[in-house]
Amino acid sequence: MTTSRTIGPRRGPLLLAVVAIWAIGLVLAPAAALFERSLRSIDPASLEISIELDRLHDDLAATRWDWERTPDAEARADLDRRMRLLADRAGRLAGQETPPRVVHDLSTHARGLAAEARALPRTLGLAVSVAVVATLLAYPLAWFVLGAGRGGVGLVALLAVPWALLPVLRAAGWPILVEPTAVPLFGPDALRFVALLEVGLLAALPPTLAALRRLDPGWIEAARDLGAEPWIIHRRIVLPAARPGLAVGAIVAFALAAGALSTPWIASGGHGDDDLARLVWRAVFDAGDWGLAAAHAVVLTLAVLLGAALLARLFGLAPSDLLAPRRTR
Amino acid sequence: MRRDRPTRGGRRFADLALLFVAAPLAAVVANRLADGFVRPDARLVDGLFASFGLGVAVAALALPLGLAAALAARRSGPRLGAAAVTALAAAALVPGATAGFATLLFWRDLGIPGGLGVAALARAGAAAPLAALLFLHRLRDLPDDLEATARDLGAPRRMILTHVLLPHLAPTAGLAGLLAFLLAFADHDTTVFAIGGGPTLSTEIASRLELGTAAGAETLGLALVAAVATVLTVVAVLRRGRRGERPPLTTADAERRRAG
Numbered sequence: 001m002t003t004s005r006t007i008g009p010r011r012g013p014l015l016l017a018v019v020a021i022w023a024i025g026l027v028l029a030p031a032a033a034l035f036e037r038s039l040r041s042i043d044p045a046s047l048e049i050s051i052e053l054d055r056l057h058d059d060l061a062a063t064r065w066d067w068e069r070t071p072d073a074e075a076r077a078d079l080d081r082r083m084r085l086l087a088d089r090a091g092r093l094a095g096q097e098t099p100p101r102v103v104h105d106l107s108t109h110a111r112g113l114a115a116e117a118r119a120l121p122r123t124l125g126l127a128v129s130v131a132v133v134a135t136l137l138a139y140p141l142a143w144f145v146l147g148a149g150r151g152g153v154g155l156v157a158l159l160a161v162p163w164a165l166l167p168v169l170r171a172a173g174w175p176i177l178v179e180p181t182a183v184p185l186f187g188p189d190a191l192r193f194v195a196l197l198e199v200g201l202l203a204a205l206p207p208t209l210a211a212l213r214r215l216d217p218g219w220i221e222a223a224r225d226l227g228a229e230p231w232i233i234h235r236r237i238v239l240p241a242a243r244p245g246l247a248v249g250a251i252v253a254f255a256l257a258a259g260a261l262s263t264p265w266i267a268s269g270g271h272g273d274d275d276l277a278r279l280v281w282r283a284v285f286d287a288g289d290w291g292l293a294a295a296h297a298v299v300l301t302l303a304v305l306l307g308a309a310l311l312a313r314l315f316g317l318a319p320s321d322l323l324a325p326r327r328t329r
Numbered sequence: 330m331r332r333d334r335p336t337r338g339g340r341r342f343a344d345l346a347l348l349f350v351a352a353p354l355a356a357v358v359a360n361r362l363a364d365g366f367v368r369p370d371a372r373l374v375d376g377l378f379a380s381f382g383l384g385v386a387v388a389a390l391a392l393p394l395g396l397a398a399a400l401a402a403r404r405s406g407p408r409l410g411a412a413a414v415t416a417l418a419a420a421a422l423v424p425g426a427t428a429g430f431a432t433l434l435f436w437r438d439l440g441i442p443g444g445l446g447v448a449a450l451a452r453a454g455a456a457a458p459l460a461a462l463l464f465l466h467r468l469r470d471l472p473d474d475l476e477a478t479a480r481d482l483g484a485p486r487r488m489i490l491t492h493v494l495l496p497h498l499a500p501t502a503g504l505a506g507l508l509a510f511l512l513a514f515a516d517h518d519t520t521v522f523a524i525g526g527g528p529t530l531s532t533e534i535a536s537r538l539e540l541g542t543a544a545g546a547e548t549l550g551l552a553l554v555a556a557v558a559t560v561l562t563v564v565a566v567l568r569r570g571r572r573g574e575r576p577p578l579t580t581a582d583a584e585r586r587r588a589g
Contacts, residue, residue, distance in 0.1 A: 018397045023420075027458075031423075034427065144343045158561050162557050162558040166515055166554060168517050169554070173356035176356040176357065177352060177353065198353070201349075252422070259423075259424025259425060262518055280430060281521070294434065297430050301423055304423070319418065322465045
């Protein structure tokens, strides 16, 4: 990019500094904290003495309990000797006790592996199906919305705002409509799919609409005047024009479905196996194990971002497209 | 955009899509009609205000930060710019649960517990990149020669910003602001971690659904949706009444119009 395209007041360094501060403060530093937490564990060797001390004190308390309740003098003397021995050992060990040593290794990740191995395939399978179906539906839907003229787009906007207001409440409707455990074949997962499809469809529609609005209707008229069949018009003119929008829509639908926490859970009425995001939630709110939650969150994020990158490559979406001036079709 | 009238099959398809989107909310309404509406308690009302504050705070953060990032990405070289776009997209796509939990961890390590502030920062971490991407998308429509002409005519850079760029970006700013507000107001997945036990409307509804005591929460939620839908419909009807000549939506529209 040449200097003739630079814009705004000449405050490049200031602008960059502002962006760097927010990128670090809002995104990078929390991500780093999460990653560090997922690697952090306590060296079990550093706890050995403390564990032994706990054991000695337990033993001591039990022996004293016996001693207080034994009338037999000989037995009492025996117990007394034992108590002295235990107290002696505890006293010596107490001086050697070390604070727990924090180490960085993969042991927390290893703990999370089994649950992740179960949750990852189902999460990705669900997200990919949502992305595929949402994209397939977004194309004809966008076409018909635009066919209804500017009023159609306005109607979508009018519906979308109340729709977007409380997704939690919307998800709650599905288990009312269908008993989650009574769905044949897929069970509660079918409701998760349907609820996530709704999210994905409404996320995929705007980029598809935006892409199709760029299409000059003159192209379609010309093709029709030249005798092209409707499906040829779609394949050669409309679909290529919609393609970047569909790509963005598929990526967003995939990411939203794969990372969703409340929507699938509420939609299936709490029935069914855990998805990845639910594992993070459980580790925090059920187990209070923040290290494990961090490990699950790292895996979830990598799965979502790698999947999105793969989809972008599949659709031939390049980041530089967003910087180049638009070519009109 | 002028097109042919939609076919009957197309209309039916659109109606089905509409039904699909409306059905679950209708089911909640039917459920409430059967079981009765319940007056929401004080914690729910607090949650409603908290959600509103969260939405306003995130929109206020996301717009300037997103604008700064978009301008910075556009003025940096092609390679750095592409890297910036990739980073912005990645940040916008990070799962809500990750963003909420990571932000909670980070600020707790600094001695700041979860709450509305941390929740706003967590949500802005996704909303600001989204705003930046929308701004970049809009900037693609800005004709190159417009800036060049302004500069050739001797306009200072600040003036190019205020007279060329910002007016061009204004509609997108409205959209990005609304989106940031909605995504924060409606959010559950990020907020449930970052809010630190306080109420927001979405997290309250979700936790009460799990406990099976959501009657009041559903009533409040439905009342809110109904109120917003009513206001929007009234606004739309009023606007339709005085729809005259509108400013062109894009430069392409304007050119088309000029060409007749």
